[in-house]
Amino acid sequence: MELICPAGTPSSLRTAVDAGADAVYCGFRNETNARNFPGLNFSPEELAEGVTYAHRRGAKVLVAINTFPRAGAIGLWHQAVDDAVKAGAAALILCDIGLMAYTAEHYPGTRLHVSVQAAAANVDAIRFYVERFNAKRVVLPRVLSVPEIAAITRGTACEVEVFVFGGLCVMAEGRCSLSSYATGLSPNMNGVCSPASHVAYEEQHGTITSRLGGFTINKFGSGEPAAYPTLCKGRFRTDLSTGYIFEDPVSLDAATLLPGLRDAGVTALKIEGRQRSRAYIENVVRSFREALSALDEGRPIPAGMLRPLSEGQSNTLGAYRKTWR
Amino acid sequence: MKLTLGPVLYNWEPSVWRDFYFRIADEAPVDIVCVGEVVCSKRLPFFQDLVPEVVERLAAAGKEVLLSSQALITLERERRQTASLAREADLLVEANDVTALAHLVGRPHAVGPYVNVYNESTLAWLAGNGARRVCLPPELPASSIAALAKACSDVQLEVWSFGRVPLAISARCYHARLHKLTKDNCQFVCGKDPDGLPTDTLDGQAFLSVNGVQTLSSTYANLIGSLPDLAAMGVAACRLSPQTCDMIAVAGAFRGVADGMLDPAEGQHALDLICAEASFSNGFFSGTAGAHHTAAAAV
Numbered sequence: 001m002e003l004i005c006p007a008g009t010p011s012s013l014r015t016a017v018d019a020g021a022d023a024v025y026c027g028f029r030n031e032t033n034a035r036n037f038p039g040l041n042f043s044p045e046e047l048a049e050g051v052t053y054a055h056r057r058g059a060k061v062l063v064a065i066n067t068f069p070r071a072g073a074i075g076l077w078h079q080a081v082d083d084a085v086k087a088g089a090a091a092l093i094l095c096d097i098g099l100m101a102y103t104a105e106h107y108p109g110t111r112l113h114v115s116v117q118a119a120a121a122n123v124d125a126i127r128f129y130v131e132r133f134n135a136k137r138v139v140l141p142r143v144l145s146v147p148e149i150a151a152i153t154r155g156t157a158c159e160v161e162v163f164v165f166g167g168l169c170v171m172a173e174g175r176c177s178l179s180s181y182a183t184g185l186s187p188n189m190n191g192v193c194s195p196a197s198h199v200a201y202e203e204q205h206g207t208i209t210s211r212l213g214g215f216t217i218n219k220f221g222s223g224e225p226a227a228y229p230t231l232c233k234g235r236f237r238t239d240l241s242t243g244y245i246f247e248d249p250v251s252l253d254a255a256t257l258l259p260g261l262r263d264a265g266v267t268a269l270k271i272e273g274r275q276r277s278r279a280y281i282e283n284v285v286r287s288f289r290e291a292l293s294a295l296d297e298g299r300p301i302p303a304g305m306l307r308p309l310s311e312g313q314s315n316t317l318g319a320y321r322k323t324w325r
Numbered sequence: 326m327k328l329t330l331g332p333v334l335y336n337w338e339p340s341v342w343r344d345f346y347f348r349i350a351d352e353a354p355v356d357i358v359c360v361g362e363v364v365c366s367k368r369l370p371f372f373q374d375l376v377p378e379v380v381e382r383l384a385a386a387g388k389e390v391l392l393s394s395q396a397l398i399t400l401e402r403e404r405r406q407t408a409s410l411a412r413e414a415d416l417l418v419e420a421n422d423v424t425a426l427a428h429l430v431g432r433p434h435a436v437g438p439y440v441n442v443y444n445e446s447t448l449a450w451l452a453g454n455g456a457r458r459v460c461l462p463p464e465l466p467a468s469s470i471a472a473l474a475k476a477c478s479d480v481q482l483e484v485w486s487f488g489r490v491p492l493a494i495s496a497r498c499y500h501a502r503l504h505k506l507t508k509d510n511c512q513f514v515c516g517k518d519p520d521g522l523p524t525d526t527l528d529g530q531a532f533l534s535v536n537g538v539q540t541l542s543s544t545y546a547n548l549i550g551s552l553p554d555l556a557a558m559g560v561a562a563c564r565l566s567p568q569t570c571d572m573i574a575v576a577g578a579f580r581g582v583a584d585g586m587l588d589p590a591e592g593q594h595a596l597d598l599i600c601a602e603a604s605f606s607n608g609f610f611s612g613t614a615g616a617h618h619t620a621a622a623a624v
Contacts (some may be wrong), residue, residue: 068443074444099447102446118423125422128424170495172397172495216527246499322509325508
């Protein structure tokens, strides 16, 4: 299985490649990608340099252009496709039907990967992207169990990539407007979710309240670490109970599922976290590289190898375990 | 301006569901009516047998009937249902996922608000694929709606204009989770909340509404004040999404404003009385946070 690693900056691209990534994925420094955060991402020149660096070490660079182009401003997204192809991207990771049509028409020789933001969750949806736009790989949304993933790989010739580590979307990706409901900015349109620009913390009588766009997302007592107010991982109140209605503040760790994912016919494993530090990237990539080596050689995968990385957070297997639903 | 009644998104008692559509057929001044289960395939068996009589009653009343497909399809059973709906229906099918689009290639169909149509390029591609009507995603601002309407005259565009806004869909059922049940053994507890389960912030502010695997806004979208703007842009239809309030009266208010019999302020006043419990929003249309509401949405 290929190991696909995040590269938020040119230096983390080099770190991920050196730590054993088979491929890195990155985006341009604008709203054409879903990690449109200050201080992150690449200029076209930096991308070309990154491709050169990766190629010398036998790694590939995939470019995520995975937001939905704004009506009346598609030129920015077309430019991103043009620049990525010119820089030597091994594949483009796309979610918008119109942008896929543009890419398939203008660059039929460029590999097209269906982004997780397209939420292609079954073989009919995948077939649509393969037949219409010659998609070569699909990144599956985080809504499927391992047996369901196995059924998909049996039902399609398209390569399948799945997330194994990092931030976990609780909702089907690319189909969530929770962030823009509270802030006006969304993953689909702006490449951000629960943006820091709309976050506020307030301390009163020993209680810290975190807010997003003015809505209280969580409250923390003294001594309790105040987690970032990602909307779907906040505490809310209903008549039935108060708490983490949607999901606890956990991140995904499917390291223990690697044998099952291999047996399910998965082609590539993806690590989330383009916004993460180089030290984090190095640790996670190296750990997964070791785990994959162990898997290839029939050795047991070291248990808890990534525990120090989750930074006090708990981990989950998410939808890979059916009872999560 | 046409009015479309969207599909019922909640788990209503089958008899209530049927009687609702019968009353819509007999009394509501809407032109198009969507029927079908969009949110959770486990609900469908309860009312599936009632669909033919509901469709017949609506058609006899002169309504155009669309059959809506499910929004998130992961199970084999759901794939089969979607395939047979898309391939065998005599009526126009509204695709709410690419899964249904895969079966509708080259045939006239509608595209629902759960398919990501954000720009003119995607809209043109869908039109070429056979889309005749497209209900745009609710988070689109007026500027995008105007650009889309200008770019593509051969597709009837529709805008989410009334009712709680669908914000997210998940593999996880939050109703089951709140009742400490698993999705597979959910006991259909979402039926306890026919207008959604109110989900407030820890400060007691109304925020969201849980409907099984779907998360909606607490507020009802309400674009009645912007109907003249929508018409001027070239939007062909307004979508009214069923809530437990008097939808006949809601449709009447929209009809009145669309036809110039009521001015927008009078229409708004009528809605204030019809849905006295509801808070309204039009922030998505205004290009701000979706939860916001301004009396006359700035375009």
